[in-house]
Amino acid sequence: MLGLVKRWRALSSRGIMGINRRNADYVLKYNERRFYPLVDDKIITKHKALAAGISVPAxxxxxxxxxxxxxxxxxxxxxxxxxxxxxxxxxxxxxxxxxxxxxxxxxxxxxxxxxxxxxxxxxxxxxxxxxxxxxxxxxxxxxYRVTPDNIFRSISFDGVPDIRIIVLMGYPLMAMLRLPTRLSDGKANLHQGAIGVGVNLASGITLRGTWLNDKISHHPDTGSAVDGVQLPSWERFMQLAASCYELCHLGYIGVDMVLDQEQGPMLLELNARPGLNIQIANDCGLTLRTQAIEAHIEQLRAQGITETPEQRVKFSQNLFGHLATTLPPG
Ligand SMILES: Nc1ncnc2c1ncn2[C@@H]1O[C@H](COP(=O)(O)OP(=O)(O)O)[C@@H](O)[C@H]1O
Ligand SMILES: [Mg+2]
Structure with missing residues (x-):
């Protein structure tokens, strides 16, 4: 517990977002209530995604x-x-x-x-x-039961890892790979006991991980290093996440995706209140990033410009791609 408190304190100097700020400044501000049903029901999300040409488990x-x-x-x-x-x-x-x-x-x-x-x-x-x-x-x-890509064999215990990208007004903010463990029983949810691993937005290469609020470099069950892994199809994941803004019209979302061995990247679900642990996994706060995106959107608005998902992905990668690994220590 003490370790956790220390880590949150260290992160706060790097613009960590707390639950109150998330709710007031992001969820309430950017997510219109009338669009919630689309993400709060996975059947509706699936139908919407299919209609938009986004692949999902059948x-x-x-x-x-x-x-x-x-x-x-x-x-x-x-x-x-x-x-x-x-x-x-x-x-x-x-x-x-x-x-x-x-x-x-x-x-x-x-x-x-x-x-x-x-x-x-x-x-x-x-x-x-x-x-x-x-x-x-x-x-x-x-x-359909997703079969995870072979790349995850050594860094995952049973189950299917998922990739979560938090997206603000269509701009990817931060990414995390979640790896099932023996404890999480095949699921990639952190409070079931899965590991959260930060991901560099520009390259799709994994950073270090967090498990049960401890910082880790190796998977507790397989013993393999969780950092330095190049996630396949990274550009596709980024594009998919960015295009979910047009899909659901919610400005602040967590996009959960999986990599199926045969069918490639797929959308699993959308979250209108994405958790904050992604910051621990990336050793980086969300607020500095959200403010950078908000300033950028403000500038574009003044010029009457809206960007395409491709342009938004590029912008985020240029701005945040290197940051996760180069921030000064806590
Ligand atoms: N079709 C599937 N095939 C295999 N594993 C799945 C599938 N759907 C979900 N899972 C596992 O369960 C986890 C949670 O699924 P998700 O659809 O995101 O629901 P929740 O809203 O409960 O997080 C996923 O991260 C994945 O590990
Ligand atoms: Mg989920």
């Missing part, structure tokens, strides 16, 4: 009522691997990643046996709103 089906739960086998057909997810869930809760069958039963990607009755129970829990924001009744989506 939707196998939606379960909306208790009666539909028994139709799951028909929905799956011959498919043995799939993911069950609450449409309005968050933080990795309620997600079941199934990697195959064990006789009549299923198994998760980490090898745990799951009985059909447990899957039905999970679906029922999702419908009653056990995992949804505000406890509202929810829908369950059944989707």
């Amino acid at each position: 939707l196998y089906g939606i379960i909306e009522t208790e009666q539909q739960i028994k139709h799951l086998p028909k929905m799956l057909g011959a498919r043995q691997d799939f993911v069950i997810k609450p449409a309005q869930g968050a933080g990795g809760d309620g997600i079941l990643v199934i990697g195959g069958k064990l006789g009549q039963d299923y198994k998760t990607t980490s090898g745990k046996r799951v009985k059909s009755s447990e899957i039905e129970y999970q679906l029922s829990g999702i419908l009653t709103g056990l995992y949804s924001l505000g406890g509202h009744r929810d829908r369950a989506l059944i989707e």
Whole structure:
């Protein structure tokens, strides 16, 4: 705990953003309430993304009522691997990643046996709103299970790593690779126990990581170095993240993406209240960056200019690409 306090203090001199500032100056200011439903429901996000030509894990089906739960086998057909997810869930809760069958039963990607009755129970829990924001009744989506690119083999334990980019008015601000651990049970959410690793915006090369609020250089389960890894398709990830502004019209978002072995970069979800831990992973505060982008937008506005996603990515890379590694020590 003391280590964490020390780190936040050190970061505050580098423009760290706290929760109050995030809410008042960014979430409330840049995110219009009427656009929230699009990002707060993963089924709606998926349909919107597909319409915009952005690739997402294929939707196998939606379960909306208790009666539909028994139709799951028909929905799956011959498919043995799939993911069950609450449409309005968050933080990795309620997600079941199934990697195959064990006789009549299923198994998760980490090898745990799951009985059909447990899957039905999970679906029922999702419908009653056990995992949804505000406890509202929810829908369950059944989707394609992403197979992570081989690059992650040595730096991830089971599951699928994801790439989070925070975007302000379409300009990428900061990026983080999240790596599942034994503890996080195949999910890449930090409070499930995944590792957050900073990423240089210009190159897509990883920086050091943070795990359970400790600074780390190696994956605790695999022992491999997490820094210095070149993420493939980096330009595509940046473009995808930047273009999500046109997709959802929210000015301050966290874009979660994955790299599928066969299908490449995919959008997983959008967050209208992205967490602040990304700053620890990058050893860098968000505020200096948000202010630089706001000043840039102000200047453009005075000249009547709006930039394309390509121009916005270039701007962010030029400005922030080198910063993450060259800031003076705390
Ligand atoms: N289709 C999928 N295939 C494999 N793993 C997935 C899939 N969808 C989600 N996951 C895992 O679960 C994590 C959380 O998923 P996400 O859709 O971002 O939901 P949440 O809102 O709960 O964070 C992802 O980071 C990833 O590790
Ligand atoms: Mg997520």
